[in-house]
Structures are given as C-alpha cells and as structure tokens.
Amino acid sequence: MSATIEAREVFAVIPPGIQGYLKQVVSGGKDVDWMPFEIKREYTNAFIIKDGKILLGYKKRGFGVGMYNGFGGKVEPGESSLQGALRELKEEAGITAPLEHAGTLLFLSEGVDHAFNIEIYRADAYSGVVTESV
Incomplete structure (x- = not known):
C-alpha cells in the first residue's frame, strides 16, 4: 500500500x-513494481545536527546546484560509503564528525542513465572550523 x-x-x-x-x-x-535500472552509482550525504539546527552547504556545482544540502558526493573506487562521507565533509566544510549511518535513498532521475544510491549519515557534533569550499 x-x-x-x-x-x-x-x-x-x-x-x-x-x-x-x-x-x-x-x-x-x-503494490508497486520497481523501475528497472542497469547502473547504480554510489553517493553519500552527511548532515550535522546541533542544538536543533542542521548545518547545510550551498551547492555551487553538480547535482542540485543552487540549492542547500548536506555535505556529500560520489564514493571513490576502493572507498566505503562512510569513508566517502568523511572525505566529502572535510573537503566541503573543513570539519570532521563522528558520523553514524541514518538511512539509504535509491532513486532514478529522468534523463539520467543510472540509479542514485545515496547513503545518508548524521552526527550531533563536529570538530574544526566550518569553512567554505573552493
């Protein structure tokens, strides 16, 4: 249902x-059949939640450009999704965090030849100074 x-x-x-x-x-x-897909690409997204607020970054390029989102991107070959999430968080926000897995999104987007598999992570604290990526 x-x-x-x-x-x-x-x-x-x-x-x-x-x-x-x-x-x-x-x-x-x-009750709903899955849409077929042949290619699945791995991504991550990390959210820092502190004092009832969510730290978001402004997307300057790529998927979701011009919007606010968590910190993440493609998982590199040989990397686990957690390693990718930690790397992306450091690259995009300049911080580290004790990330915990929070969920998985799997979806297709019209005009794209692959499915997006996004592993979602969260943390309630972080270390470092939040900085804008280049």
Whole structure:
C-alpha cells in the first residue's frame, strides 16, 4: 500500500523555505513494481545536527546546484560509503564528525542513465572550523 502524507502531518512546524515542496511517501513495496535500472552509482550525504539546527552547504556545482544540502558526493573506487562521507565533509566544510549511518535513498532521475544510491549519515557534533569550499 502506498500513501502520500502531507508535510503538515509529519512536522508540527514546517521549516521555512520548504512549504509546498515536502512530501513523505510511504510504501510497503509490494503494490508497486520497481523501475528497472542497469547502473547504480554510489553517493553519500552527511548532515550535522546541533542544538536543533542542521548545518547545510550551498551547492555551487553538480547535482542540485543552487540549492542547500548536506555535505556529500560520489564514493571513490576502493572507498566505503562512510569513508566517502568523511572525505566529502572535510573537503566541503573543513570539519570532521563522528558520523553514524541514518538511512539509504535509491532513486532514478529522468534523463539520467543510472540509479542514485545515496547513503545518508548524521552526527550531533563536529570538530574544526566550518569553512567554505573552493
């Protein structure tokens, strides 16, 4: 069974800037067939959550350019997703953090020849000074 839940049903207060964009889709996976894909590329995304706030970076290039997101990118050959997340966090924000796995996103995007497999990480603390990447 698949259901779309409106944002107001998920959050007591909807964060500013996402009104109208947020939807949560819940599916047991049995009533909808998976779309076929041949290529799956590995990515990471890390979120630092401290004092009820989420540290985000502004995307200057690549997928999601012009938007705010966690820190992440492609997992390099020979790297685990955690190693990739730690590397990307250091490269993009200049910080290190005790990342913990929080979930996985697997999706297709129209016009792209591969599926995106994104391993999501989170931490409640970080070390270093947040700096803008070049």
